[in-house]
Amino acid sequence: MVKLKLIFSGLIAGMALASCQQPKPxxxxxxxxxxxxxxxxxxxxxxxxxxxxxxxxxxxxxxANEGMLFxxxxxxxxxxxxxxxxxxxxxxxxxxxxxxxxxxFDSTQVIYPQLLKKAGYQTAMIGKWHLGSxxxxxxxxSILPNQGQYYQPEFxxxxxxxxxxxxxxxxxxxxAIRFLEKRxxxxxxxxxxxxxxxxxxxxxxxxxxxxxxxxxxxxxxxxLDDFKGRGRAAKEQMMNISTDMWPxxxxxxxxxxxxxxxxxxxxxxxxxxxxxxxxxxxxxxSLDKSRFFEVYNRMDEQEKQQWKKVYDKRVAEFNxxxxxxxxxxxxxxxxxxxxxxxCVVSVDENVGRLMDYLKKIGELDNTIIVYTSDQGFxxxxxxxFDKRFMYDVSFRTPLLVRYPASVKAGSISNxxxxxxxxxPTLLDYAxxxxxxxxxxxxxxxxxxxxxxxPENWRKAVYYHYYEYPSWHMVKRHYGIRTExxxxxxxxxxxDEWELYDMQKDPQELHNLYSNAAYQPVINELKAEMKKLxxxxxxxxxxxxxxx
Ligand code: SGN
Ligand code: CA
Numbered sequence: 001m002v003k004l005k006l007i008f009s010g011l012i013a014g015m016a017l018a019s020c021q022q023p024k025p026x027x028x029x030x031x032x033x034x035x036x037x038x039x040x041x042x043x044x045x046x047x048x049x050x051x052x053x054x055x056x057x058x059x060x061x062x063x064a065n066e067g068m069l070f071x072x073x074x075x076x077x078x079x080x081x082x083x084x085x086x087x088x089x090x091x092x093x094x095x096x097x098x099x100x101x102x103x104x105f106d107s108t109q110v111i112y113p114q115l116l117k118k119a120g121y122q123t124a125m126i127g128k129w130h131l132g133s134x135x136x137x138x139x140x141x142s143i144l145p146n147q148g149q150y151y152q153p154e155f156x157x158x159x160x161x162x163x164x165x166x167x168x169x170x171x172x173x174x175x176a177i178r179f180l181e182k183r184x185x186x187x188x189x190x191x192x193x194x195x196x197x198x199x200x201x202x203x204x205x206x207x208x209x210x211x212x213x214x215x216x217x218x219x220x221x222x223x224l225d226d227f228k229g230r231g232r233a234a235k236e237q238m239m240n241i242s243t244d245m246w247p248x249x250x251x252x253x254x255x256x257x258x259x260x261x262x263x264x265x266x267x268x269x270x271x272x273x274x275x276x277x278x279x280x281x282x283x284x285x286s287l288d289k290s291r292f293f294e295v296y297n298r299m300d301e302q303e304k305q306q307w308k309k310v311y312d313k314r315v316a317e318f319n320x321x322x323x324x325x326x327x328x329x330x331x332x333x334x335x336x337x338x339x340x341x342x343c344v345v346s347v348d349e350n351v352g353r354l355m356d357y358l359k360k361i362g363e364l365d366n367t368i369i370v371y372t373s374d375q376g377f378x379x380x381x382x383x384x385f386d387k388r389f390m391y392d393v394s395f396r397t398p399l400l401v402r403y404p405a406s407v408k409a410g411s412i413s414n415x416x417x418x419x420x421x422x423x424p425t426l427l428d429y430a431x432x433x434x435x436x437x438x439x440x441x442x443x444x445x446x447x448x449x450x451x452x453x454p455e456n457w458r459k460a461v462y463y464h465y466y467e468y469p470s471w472h473m474v475k476r477h478y479g480i481r482t483e484x485x486x487x488x489x490x491x492x493x494x495d496e497w498e499l500y501d502m503q504k505d506p507q508e509l510h511n512l513y514s515n516a517a518y519q520p521v522i523n524e525l526k527a528e529m530k531k532l533x534x535x536x537x538x539x540x541x542x543x544x545x546x547x
Contacts (some may be wrong), residue, residue, distance in 0.1 A: 031267055032403060033367040034116075034190045034426055038087075040080065040128055040199040041387065043377035043399045048343050053218050054379070055341045059352030060400065065370050066409045067402030068451055073417040074461045074481065078375035078387045078394040080130050081105070082417055082466075088112060090423035091439030092536050093464065094544045100467035104132030110435060112423035113137045113190055113314050119432045122187040124179045127172040127194035134159065142175050144168070147288070148196045150203035151298040165204040165300075169197045169346035177357050189424070193354065200385070201249050203295060204342030206303040210310035211345065217337040222507060224326055225382045231511060232475070233490040238282065239378065239386035239472040241336065242329045246285055248292035251335050255315045256308040262293045279471040333380045340379065368429055370422065371400040381507070388474035390463045390488050391508045395481070402431075406448050413451030416483075417443055417460050439536055442519040459483070462532040464541060468492060478541045480529040487513075487525040491542045499525075 114137030
């Protein structure tokens, strides 16, 4: 075993060598493999397993039909890096340090993959990582730098930058399958497989370009929300389809003739920004065309020809219709859905491909498959895109788990789950001790019991979002959600409370905070929130960050 470990320390090439050796030892054969699948910004409204009216996702539905679907899984902080850091450490943002996307993850911290590796698992991290520092604790990693690119993306593979040809979702899956092919079959594996899709700016695979052009997507009831009676945070954000989507970057409203003439400009004019993820870009539409050109220009000539057929038609349609006011919002929403959903299709297809591969090698049923997203996402509800808010659309995230040895096929759980629980759950199934300072709990009692939560299960979830001022300008807030109510405090450059009755007002449109009849409810929620803040060590929530 020690000898084997030495051979495999970080070297994929070495894996092929040992894979044809002795049969699996009985002990490790009993431990399940783990495939942790996470997409970026894939929300339940775009999954047919959750009843989506917008799209069919047959391969993801397969995980739900053969496993468990969680209706109430929430995140601690609805933005990318923070969600990822919470998942890896099992801790809230104020303890793992990654309160927002601009921070760099302190990789000296204990993360669950390291514990699995120590316990004899072979570990791999493939795809979007987005934590600033490179992964530590993996036998193999191939990550996208920062947000990553859709077309011809670069990867950092065990420390080395490599540029690949193709579409990001396909390439991440190719890498995942290659890892599995070469793995050491004497060890169980943990493979973290994380997609960029369907993140903004929603660039579909060339083969999916235009696939939804004849579809009219049903609009959410609140697409034209006027924010009447809502607080400053809901009104002052910058994630409105009407005003904050960029014509070229988001809506692809730039003809290929224009793009091709841009190719002839001097480099400085073509690539104006080059500021990475600096949020000040969000308010500078003068960068729109150059940013868009940059991603378009990553396609090869053949791909550009496919692009031309689809998007020149879109520009022409816009010029013909000249939509204005509400019609313009509706028109933008349709284009947004066309592109977002085509990205979702690439995820669905590729997850199916990976599952077929697991089946082919006889590992499907011995593998815990988790499917989730880093948070929920707005698909036009309240007229928004993006996430960040503690409102359910972004606070809730999909969670599907397939593991036939313990999880009943087709089961549904309403238990309160959190992304904080993923690390403890996976350690638990692997038979590894859960560190005492992890703040989540193992979901195993729920998973092993057809979705039913034990008596003493959590009755409330706690949330804290920090990234302000930043992209989309969602104000800092923290809050508590119970089955019935949600209480939120927006702070920093505002001091506003909101209370929602989730049963009577699931869309969270009527703030009841100043309604005297709810004072007893508010008092109870505040007391309960205090307890959670104590438990999670977030006792001074408005002071966590000094800036
Ligand atoms: C980018 C996007 C934002 C998005 C953040 C965070 N802007 O900055 O719309 O909110 O990522 O997303 S873009 O113009 O570059 O597309 S996260 O998923 O990484 O948290
Ligand atoms: Ca995200």
